[in-house]
Amino acid sequence: MKASMSPVIEIRGLTIEFNGVPAVKSVDLNISKGHIVGIVGESGSGKSTLASALIGLLPNSARVTSGKILFDDQEITSATPDVLRELRGQRISMVSQDTLSALNPVLTIGEHLIDIQFRETISLAEKRRRSIAALESVHMPDPEARMSMYPHELSGGQKQRVSIAMAVMVKPEILIADEPTTALDATLEVEIIALLKELQRKIGCAMVFVTHHLGVVASLCDDVVVMHQGSIQEMGDVRDVFLTPKNDYTKKLLKCDPAQIEEKCRHLPTMEAPNQKRVEDEEAKIKRLARDQAPILQIKNLTVKFRKPLGLTTLFQKAISREIKAVDNVSLDLFKGETLAIVGESGSGKTTLIRSIVRLVSCHTGTISFFGKSILDQSRNDLEYARNEIALIFQDPIGSLSPRMTVEKIIEEALSSEVGNSDDRVQEVQNLLSLVGLPAKFSCRYPHELSGGQARRVCVARALAQKPKLLIADEPTAGLDVSIQGEILNLLAEIQDKLQLPILIVTHNLNVVRHISDRMVIMLMGVVVEEGATEDIFSNPSHDYTRRLLHSNIHALPE
Amino acid sequence: MSLDQKKELQNFSDGLSSKLIYRLFRDPMGVVGLLIVISFLIIAIFADFLAPYDPSKIDILNKLQGPSADHLFGTDQLGRDTLSRLIYGTQIALMVAGVSIGLAVIIGSILGAIAGYGPNWIDFVIMLLFDMVRSYPVIMFALAVVVLFGPSLFTIMAIIVATSFPTYGRLMRTQTQSLRQAEYILSARALGIGMPRILLRHVLPNTIGPILIVASMDVPFVIALEAGLSFLGLGVRPPTPSWGSILNDGYTYIRNSKWILISAGIPLILVTIGFTFLGEQLRDFFDPKIDRGSR
Numbered sequence: 001m002k003a004s005m006s007p008v009i010e011i012r013g014l015t016i017e018f019n020g021v022p023a024v025k026s027v028d029l030n031i032s033k034g035h036i037v038g039i040v041g042e043s044g045s046g047k048s049t050l051a052s053a054l055i056g057l058l059p060n061s062a063r064v065t066s067g068k069i070l071f072d073d074q075e076i077t078s079a080t081p082d083v084l085r086e087l088r089g090q091r092i093s094m095v096s097q098d099t100l101s102a103l104n105p106v107l108t109i110g111e112h113l114i115d116i117q118f119r120e121t122i123s124l125a126e127k128r129r130r131s132i133a134a135l136e137s138v139h140m141p142d143p144e145a146r147m148s149m150y151p152h153e154l155s156g157g158q159k160q161r162v163s164i165a166m167a168v169m170v171k172p173e174i175l176i177a178d179e180p181t182t183a184l185d186a187t188l189e190v191e192i193i194a195l196l197k198e199l200q201r202k203i204g205c206a207m208v209f210v211t212h213h214l215g216v217v218a219s220l221c222d223d224v225v226v227m228h229q230g231s232i233q234e235m236g237d238v239r240d241v242f243l244t245p246k247n248d249y250t251k252k253l254l255k256c257d258p259a260q261i262e263e264k265c266r267h268l269p270t271m272e273a274p275n276q277k278r279v280e281d282e283e284a285k286i287k288r289l290a291r292d293q294a295p296i297l298q299i300k301n302l303t304v305k306f307r308k309p310l311g312l313t314t315l316f317q318k319a320i321s322r323e324i325k326a327v328d329n330v331s332l333d334l335f336k337g338e339t340l341a342i343v344g345e346s347g348s349g350k351t352t353l354i355r356s357i358v359r360l361v362s363c364h365t366g367t368i369s370f371f372g373k374s375i376l377d378q379s380r381n382d383l384e385y386a387r388n389e390i391a392l393i394f395q396d397p398i399g400s401l402s403p404r405m406t407v408e409k410i411i412e413e414a415l416s417s418e419v420g421n422s423d424d425r426v427q428e429v430q431n432l433l434s435l436v437g438l439p440a441k442f443s444c445r446y447p448h449e450l451s452g453g454q455a456r457r458v459c460v461a462r463a464l465a466q467k468p469k470l471l472i473a474d475e476p477t478a479g480l481d482v483s484i485q486g487e488i489l490n491l492l493a494e495i496q497d498k499l500q501l502p503i504l505i506v507t508h509n510l511n512v513v514r515h516i517s518d519r520m521v522i523m524l525m526g527v528v529v530e531e532g533a534t535e536d537i538f539s540n541p542s543h544d545y546t547r548r549l550l551h552s553n554i555h556a557l558p559e
Numbered sequence: 560m561s562l563d564q565k566k567e568l569q570n571f572s573d574g575l576s577s578k579l580i581y582r583l584f585r586d587p588m589g590v591v592g593l594l595i596v597i598s599f600l601i602i603a604i605f606a607d608f609l610a611p612y613d614p615s616k617i618d619i620l621n622k623l624q625g626p627s628a629d630h631l632f633g634t635d636q637l638g639r640d641t642l643s644r645l646i647y648g649t650q651i652a653l654m655v656a657g658v659s660i661g662l663a664v665i666i667g668s669i670l671g672a673i674a675g676y677g678p679n680w681i682d683f684v685i686m687l688l689f690d691m692v693r694s695y696p697v698i699m700f701a702l703a704v705v706v707l708f709g710p711s712l713f714t715i716m717a718i719i720v721a722t723s724f725p726t727y728g729r730l731m732r733t734q735t736q737s738l739r740q741a742e743y744i745l746s747a748r749a750l751g752i753g754m755p756r757i758l759l760r761h762v763l764p765n766t767i768g769p770i771l772i773v774a775s776m777d778v779p780f781v782i783a784l785e786a787g788l789s790f791l792g793l794g795v796r797p798p799t800p801s802w803g804s805i806l807n808d809g810y811t812y813i814r815n816s817k818w819i820l821i822s823a824g825i826p827l828i829l830v831t832i833g834f835t836f837l838g839e840q841l842r843d844f845f846d847p848k849i850d851r852g853s854r
Contacts, residue, residue, distance in 0.1 A: 358749045387751035400742035404764040404845070413760070414750050466750065 008033050008174050008206045009054060014067035014077075016049055016058065023049045025230040026067065031174065036200060036207040038221035038238065040214060040253070042271070042481040043452060046230040051178050051210045053077065055092050056084040071174075089116060093167040095160075095196075097179040102163050103151040109135070109162055110147030116166055134165040137202075138195060156346055157188040161195070168199050175200065175207045181216060182479060185345040185508035190552040193220050212481040214257045215511075215554035218242055226250045239558050256482040259511040259556035264535065266493055268486035268515060288337040288500065289518060294372065295333035296502050297357070297470055302330045302366035304349070304356050326352040328526040329366070334470070337500040341513045341534070343549070344523035350506045351395070353523070354472050357504075358387050370470070388416065391463035393473040397455035401447035407433075407458050408443035414465035432461040436491060453484035460491060471495075472504045477512055489516050510553045514538055522546050586843075592836025595829055603649040610643035615798040623816040632822035635805070636812050641822050644800035649826065651712065651801045655785045656778045656830075659719035664774050667724035671731025672758045672766075676739060682732075689725035697722050697784070698791070705793045715794045719781055726777075727770060734766035768842040775838025779831040802827060 007030035016024040024046040031037050039047040052058050053069060056076050069076040071092070074083065088094075096102045103112060113131035120127065128147070135143035138161040151159055160180060167175060177196065181189040197220055200207050209221055217224050218238060225235040226249065234247035245251045252274040254260060261268070267278035280288075304327040327349045334340050342350045355361045357368055359375065368375045375386050394400035401410055411429045430440055436457040447455060456476065463471055476492065477485040489512065496503055507513060513520055513534065520537055522530040522545065530543040541547045602609060611631075618638035625633045632641040674685035701718045708714050735758075738744055747757050786803020788794035795801040802823055809820030 355745075360745055360748060387749055390749075392746065392749040394742045394746050396742050400746045402743045402747070402761045402765075405760070413747075413752070462746075462750075 006033055007031060008071065010070040011050075012068050012070070014050075014053065014069060015065045016046075016053060017063050017065050018061055022065075022230050023062070024053070027230075027232055029225060029232065029235070031206050031208060032223075033173075033206055034200075034204050035223055036197075036209060036221045038217035038224045039208065039210045039227060040212060040217050040224060041227035042253075042483055043212065044229075045227040047210050047227050048178055050227070051176050051208055054174070054176055054208060055088060055094055057094075089170055089172075090119065091173045093170055093172040093175055095163050095167045095175065095177040095180045097182055103159060105151055108148050108150055109154070112162065113147075113166060113169065116169065130169070134169040135162070137168070137199065138162075138165045140165070157184055157191065160184060160188075160192055164192070164195065164199070168203060171203050172205050175205050176210075177207065178210045179212070180209075181211070181213070186510060186554075187345055187549060187552045189216070190554060193554075196220065213554075214242075214254065214482065215259050215556050218556060218558040219554050226253065242558050253482070256486055257511075257556055258482065258486070258515055259554075261515070265515050267490050270486040270490070271483040288497065289335065293336055295335050296371060297334040297504070298367075298369045299333075299353075299357075300331050300367045300369075302353070302356065302368060303328055303364050304352050304361055305364050325526050326361075327356065330523075330526075330528050331366075332521055332528070332531070334502045334504060336502055337496065338519065339496065339503045339505060339517045341517035341520040342504065342506045342523060343508060343510065343513055343520055345508060345549075347525075348523040349526035350523055351474055352526075354392065354474060354504065354506055357472065358390055358392055388466050389469045391466045391468035391471050393456075393459045393463050393471070393476055395474040395478060397452055397459050398447050398450065400459060401450075401455060401462075403447055405446075406443065407445050407447075407450075410447075410458065411443075411462050411465050414462045416467065428465070429461075432465055435464065435495075436461045437487075452479055453487065456480065456484075456488050457491070460488070460495070464495065468501070470504070471501050472506075474506045475508075476505060477507065477509060485512065492516070510550065511556075522549065586840060588836045589840030589844075592833050592838075592840055595833030596837050599649055599653060599826070599830060599833065602646055603653050606646045606650055610640075610646045612640035612643040614639060614644045614647045614800045616640075623812060623819075625816065625818050626822075633816065633818035635808050635819050636815075641805065641819055644805055645802065645823060645826055648800045648802045648805060648823075651795060651799070652782050652785070652826075652830065655712070655716055655719065656781045656834075659716040660723070660774050660777055660781060662716075662720045663724040664727050664770060666720065667727025668731045668763070668766075668770060670724070671728035672735050672762055674728070675732040675735025676754065676758060676762065685728070686732075689728050692721060693725050695722075698787075701788055701793055702791075710793050710796060712795055715785055715788055718788070719784060723777065723781070727773065730769060730773060731766060734769065735762055738762055738765060764845065767845055771838045771842050771845075775834040775841075778834040779827060782827060782830070 009029075009031040011027055011029040014024055014027045015022055027050060029037075039050065041047045049058070049062065053062075053064070054071075054076070056079060058064070064077040067077070071087065074087070076084070076087075079087075103109075107115070110128065110131060113134060114124070114127045117127045117130065122130075132143045132147060135146055140146055140158065140161055146154070146158075146162075151162075154162065164180075180196070181192050184192060193216060196207070196209075209217070211217060221238050223236065224238045224241045226233045226241065226247065228249050233249040234241055234245065241250060242254065245254055252271055255274040256269050256271060258265075258268055261277060263277075263279055265277045266280040267276060269276050303325060305323045305325050307323050330349075330353060332340070342353065344350050352361055356363050357370075357375070363376055366376075370386055370390065373386075401407075405413075408426070408429050411432055412425050415425055415428055429443060433440060433442060438454065438457050438461070442450075442454070442458075447458075450458065471492075473492070476488055480488065492503060493516065495501060505513075505517060517534045519532065520534050521528055522537070522543070524545050530537060530541065530546045537546060538550065541550055616639060618634070620638065621630070621634050622636050622638040623634065624630060624638075627633070630640050630642065632645065635641055635644070670685050670688075674682045697718075700722060704718050704721075705714055708717075738761075744757065744761055747761050782802060785794055785801060786806050789801055789803040789807065795804060797804060805819060805823040806827075809817075809823055813820055
């Protein structure tokens with residue numbers, strides 16, 4: 001970092017503990033005026049704790065045991081609530097991670113924006129004018145009309161734009177962004193990052209950007225701080241750190257980024273084995289993919305419609321216009337031992353498509369056949385049978401585990417009733433846990449006691465307990481850092497090699513798709529726009545949207 | 560799995576169950592609640608041995624006396640020992656509260672869960688039932704039932720169940736509806752698990768907390784309702800002692816002696832405190848996220 005620049009925030013020997021366990025260990029950091037500092041690290045590395053300490057929003061269980069944070073000679077860790085309130089929303093502001101819950105559902109966008117100007121002594125009309133200008137500055141289409149809309153009427157990307165508008169409107173000296181793009185898909189992520197960069201230039205504020213996405217740091221930040229287990233491993237100019245990392249940990253972390261691996265790997269490197277990358281040889285691949293057989297899952301012309309709820313305004317519309325086609329005339333085949341990726345932005349109907357395969361949503365037209373038998377017109381018992389043979393791994397790993405059941409009970413429930421003896425069932429659960437690489441003692445834990453990666457493993461174990469003939473995974477790596485992402489994907493690949501299981505993966509992470517999938521399907525607004533072998537699509541995309549999608553994939557290294 | 564792995568697991572689960580009991584006893588509030596409820600249960604069960612006098616023995620010469628060594632809580636307008644009447648009244652109070660609230664919770668929860676989880680038409684029918692029952696004024700409803708079946712303890716309990724189950728039902732329905740789209744419910748459905756099992760194993764444990772709180776706070780309300788009905792002559796017939804009828808006597812003779820009202824109020828307050836503390840503690844007990852053992 002350049003010494004000539006005067007720092008906005010100085011952190012000196014900061015240590016933060018949770019119940020006696022240090023989360024941040026004696027961190028020294030200067031954030032210079034007008035710089036964008038990226039904080040990267042695995043989950044649990046203390047990067048979010050550090051970011052919330054900057055704005056004085058540490059949870060109650062956290063205690064600052066030593067060190068200080070100086071913001072313009074004002075100590076933040078020991079500041080009174082009144083002092084902090086003066087800083088927040090005036091000189092320091094924050095963009096949060098969760099776009100869905102960051103806005104109050106009963107207030108309009110306009111009310112949100114006008115409300116945060118409560119300190120200003122200007123007329124309401126003036127506040128309104130400023131709010132519209134703020135929406136314009138975040139490139140919101142038709143800002144005047146958006147003012148009277150409620151959060152649920154906006155898309156995820158638009159909501160994030162509103163939160164950014166709120167954070168930036170007060171012209172802060174420092175902007176803290178805690179994983180602001182994690183919930184967004186690739187195309188939106190690029191737009192939001194470009195927007196943040198543009199606004200930061202305009203205001204000239206310093207920015208702290210917390211993320212586990214290495215590519216985002218490379219393309220956005222000036223400086224980077226690599227954190228591991230609460231302490232800083234390496235910091236410096238983003239080009240120096242990314243191109244010539246000095247610290248071992250940084251080297252390993254960079255090696256784990258699938259975006260940086262040129263060749264297509266069946267096994268991705270992880271933090272434990274950073275040099276492990278295995279390219280599958282042609283022979284094994286041909287053996288795994290038995291294309292000559294009939295497809296295991298065959299979807300033909302599937303259409304799923306949702307009806308808008310009947311309200312006063314929809315009452316007068318025609319029945320047809322009240323329907324939304326979530327999935328529109330989709331056909332696809334899945335063969336034995338194959339991994340098929342469904343790629344598309346949020347709202348493109350990916351999740352609806354896979355949920356219709358297990359009939360969690362009902363379909364309107366088309367057929368889905370599984371081992372040649374139609375799923376859609378089966379009677380109830382047959383359906384339960386089909387559901388048992390198709391295992392679904394949900395997007396939210398902790399949320400998809402019943403919160404008041406132990407891991408053992410959760411997995412046991414999915415075992416078929418054929419394993420009768422209770423000892424056998426316990427044994428089987430233990431086998432499954434060791435298969436997914438979890439120690440036996442995890443069987444007594446509750447879902448909230450698991451980390452994201454561990455919960456994901458439990459979900460995989462539960463899916464395998466069903467002895468499935470088809471595995472469907474909805475965003476299996478969402479919210480995971482690169483190393484754990486690699487572990488989960490390697491686990492799926494191992495299971496596929498062992499059981500010749502066909503896997504259907506839904507994701508918007510193109511870096512992952514490139515390595516693990518054999519074929520891919522690209523969806524846009526419920527329609528399949530392109531389908532083919534992964535390598536072909538990456539090297540030679542034919543549809544405009546595919547090209548845009550591939551183009552928006554963030555570069556792994558700084559320019 | 561090797562033998563010592565199994566042993567480790569066994570130790571771990573032993574540790575867990577003792578941890579649960581430990582958790583319940585760690586909080587002083589839980590201990591107080593549990594002690595109060597248990598002592599009232601003991602009083603109710605052993606009323607015959609604990610009561611110093613026959614609760615209906617009339618001693619007209621010693622009527623409306625204050626507390627003394629002979630009569631700890633004094634006597635009522637007929638010279639009956641208030642303490643003995645309260646002790647026997649405990650039986651009725653706990654039976655009315657326990658049985659009727661228990662039944663109301665069970666019926667309400669089942670109907671509410673089905674309404675919240677099932678298809679729209681079932682929801683509609685069950686909600687219609689709830690609203691219909693709620694729309695009757697309790698006292699008018701009670702009068703009608705008593706006219707039909709005659710006044711008795713059983714009638715009182717039936718009336719309380721019939722008028723209070725929609726409260727639990729509505730609570731359960733709202734809770735279930737908010738869980739319906741939770742991913743763990745969807746994943747249970749994707750496993751091919753049927754509706755009864757999903758409701759019992761996945762929905763119920765996650766909705767029981769608020770129900771327990773409402774139920775424990777309903778205990779004094781139900782006892783007061785029984786008192787009110789008895790006052791109207793629709794409930795427990797004299798001379799059977801019930802807290803409600805003692806309270807009413809106290810109210811009537813408050814100009815002559817304040818002791819009847821005071822001494823009948825004490826157990827009612829204690830029971831309320833006991834059940835509320837216990838209910839609160841039970842809610843935490845059923846929630847694995849609140850782990851006091853680690854603190």
